[in-house]
Amino acid sequence: MKVMKFGGGCLCSVSDFLKVVEIVKNEKDDCVLVVSAVNGITNELLNGIEFAQKSESNIEPIIQNIRKKHREFADEIITNDIIRQEVIDTLDIKIVKLERLLYGIAFTEEVTDSVKMHILSFGERLAAILLAGVLNDKNHVALAFEADTIGIITDSCFENATANISVVKKNLKQKLLPKIQKGITPIITGYFGCSENNKITTFGRNGSDYSATVVACGLEAETIILWKNVDGFMSADPTIVKTAKKINQLSYYEAAELAYFGAKILHPRALEPLIDSKINVTIRNFSQPQNEGTIILSKFEKSKPSIKSVTYNNNIAVLRIQGPGVGFKPGIIGDIGNLLAKIDVNIYSIITSQTCINLLINPNDSQKSYKVITDLIGDTIQNITLEEDISLIGIVGEGLMKTSGMAANVFTAVAQKGINIEMISAGASEIAYYFIVRRKDVKETVKAIHNCLF
Ligand code: ASP
Numbered sequence: 001m002k003v004m005k006f007g008g009g010c011l012c013s014v015s016d017f018l019k020v021v022e023i024v025k026n027e028k029d030d031c032v033l034v035v036s037a038v039n040g041i042t043n044e045l046l047n048g049i050e051f052a053q054k055s056e057s058n059i060e061p062i063i064q065n066i067r068k069k070h071r072e073f074a075d076e077i078i079t080n081d082i083i084r085q086e087v088i089d090t091l092d093i094k095i096v097k098l099e100r101l102l103y104g105i106a107f108t109e110e111v112t113d114s115v116k117m118h119i120l121s122f123g124e125r126l127a128a129i130l131l132a133g134v135l136n137d138k139n140h141v142a143l144a145f146e147a148d149t150i151g152i153i154t155d156s157c158f159e160n161a162t163a164n165i166s167v168v169k170k171n172l173k174q175k176l177l178p179k180i181q182k183g184i185t186p187i188i189t190g191y192f193g194c195s196e197n198n199k200i201t202t203f204g205r206n207g208s209d210y211s212a213t214v215v216a217c218g219l220e221a222e223t224i225i226l227w228k229n230v231d232g233f234m235s236a237d238p239t240i241v242k243t244a245k246k247i248n249q250l251s252y253y254e255a256a257e258l259a260y261f262g263a264k265i266l267h268p269r270a271l272e273p274l275i276d277s278k279i280n281v282t283i284r285n286f287s288q289p290q291n292e293g294t295i296i297l298s299k300f301e302k303s304k305p306s307i308k309s310v311t312y313n314n315n316i317a318v319l320r321i322q323g324p325g326v327g328f329k330p331g332i333i334g335d336i337g338n339l340l341a342k343i344d345v346n347i348y349s350i351i352t353s354q355t356c357i358n359l360l361i362n363p364n365d366s367q368k369s370y371k372v373i374t375d376l377i378g379d380t381i382q383n384i385t386l387e388e389d390i391s392l393i394g395i396v397g398e399g400l401m402k403t404s405g406m407a408a409n410v411f412t413a414v415a416q417k418g419i420n421i422e423m424i425s426a427g428a429s430e431i432a433y434y435f436i437v438r439r440k441d442v443k444e445t446v447k448a449i450h451n452c453l454f
C-alpha cells in the first residue's frame, strides 16, 4: 500500500487537479491519499478568524470567496451532472458550518484554541470532498474521510498535536481497510486530528506531511510519496548556491535533522511517527513527476555515509548566561530549563562552557526568556545577554564524523572570507555539526562551505 500526500501547492489550478487524477490512476498499488487545503485557503481561514473578531460584516466576503473557489473547480472539472451537484451540495453543507463558527466568534468576540483549530480544519475538509468528486468523475472510485471521524486521535496540544499511533492504527484499520479492499481510494484530510474529548487539534502549518506519515503508520503502508512543488532536499538553498544539487537519498536521521533545522521542505515532525517502522518516504516534484525526488530511507536501511547538505537558520536567538561558576553548579541547567518550560519556551539546543551557558531559542521567545532568566542573577549567574543578529549554520550527513579534516577545511574556507565563527556545536550527534555566524555573513558562509565540501 502507498500513501500519497498532495500539498496545497499541488491544488492550485484545474490542470493541477487533472494531474493528481493522472498520478493516482497510474498507480498500480492500493493507494490512500492525504490532502492539504486548496492553495491559499488555510491563510484565508486565518484571516477569517482575525476579521470575524473585528466585525460580523467581514465574514460574508470570506465565505463567498471560499465557496467560489471550490465551486469553480467543481464546475470546470467535474463533467457528470449528478456527481458535480452532489459535490457542490456537500461543500455547501460544510461551508454553512464554517460560516456559523465564524459568526460565533463575531458574537462572542473571542476565540478559543479549539474553535480556532476547528475553523482551520475546513480547508482540508473541502479539498477532500472536491478531490473525491473529481476522481469519481474520472472513473476512479474515491471517498473523502475526515480525520476526526475516522479516529486520528491526538493529545490536546492544539497547534502542535501528536497523534496516538496505537489508537490511530486500530481506528484506521477498522474504518479504512474494508473500503480499500473494495477498491475504493480513501482521501483523508491532512493537517488536523482530534483529541480524546473530541476537540479539533492541528499539527501546525504544513501539518499534512505529518498526517501522511501518521496515516501510513496506521495502515502499515510500505511507502509514502509527498508530492510538493520542489525537487526534494538540496545540498544547499538553491537561491544562495546556484550549483546546489538535489540529494537523491537521505537516512532517516539526516532528513529529521534537516527538517528540524528548518529546511522548509518537510514538516519538522513528519518523520517522528516512522521511527520504528520500515516505511520510507519519497519527496517528489509535482510539476516534474518524471523526476526521482529525494528518498528518505527507514532507519533499518543503510544509506551512503557522505556529507549531504549545508543549511542555515535565521530564525534563531542565543541567550548567553555567564558566571564564573556555572560549570560547577549542580542543577543550574535544570533550573533554567524549568523556568523557561513554565513560560512555554522551547530550547532548541544548549552549548556550554565552564563559565557560560548558551541557549538557542526562537527569537519570538527571546524577550520573555531574557526576563525570567534575569531573576536568576545572583552568586553564580552574573550576566545575561541576548544575541539576535545571528544565524545558525548546519552541516548534515552520516559521513561527517568519518571525514577527516572536514572541520579544518570548512573553518579555513569560512575564515578565508573574513567571517568569524562565534560558537560551535559538534559531536552531539554523529550526523550534524552546527555553528553560529553573524546574520549578515550567512550567505557567504553557506556558499564558502558548499564550495569546499561539494
Ligand atoms: N493547509 C495547512 C497549511 O497550509 C496544512 C498543510 O498545507 O499541510 O498549513
Ligand code: MG
Residues within 6 Å of the ligand: 007, 008, 009, 036, 037, 042, 206
Ligand atoms: Mg499548505
